[in-house]
Amino acid sequence: MKNFNLGVLGNSIAGIVGGVLGGQILASLGAGGLAASGGMDAGAIGGQVASGGVGGGVAMVIVGLVKKLLVK
Incomplete structure (x- = not known):
């Protein structure tokens, strides 16, 4: 997953938001x-x-992926 690494803060924020949304969707x-x-x-x-x-x-x-596309 090195290609999608966002740094410590970025990974934490994406994980928290994705976890909440994933839990809500599955619920x-x-x-x-x-x-x-x-x-x-x-x-x-x-x-x-x-x-x-x-x-x-x-x-x-x-x-x-969005970050990678914006850098190009």
């Missing part, structure tokens, strides 16, 4: 984790962590 699709189940079991927490990680990774790649 609205029915893979809701904590918000939908109303509990804090291991499955719900694992779902939130997974959706946040995937959302953060996708956001980092998208922002990296």
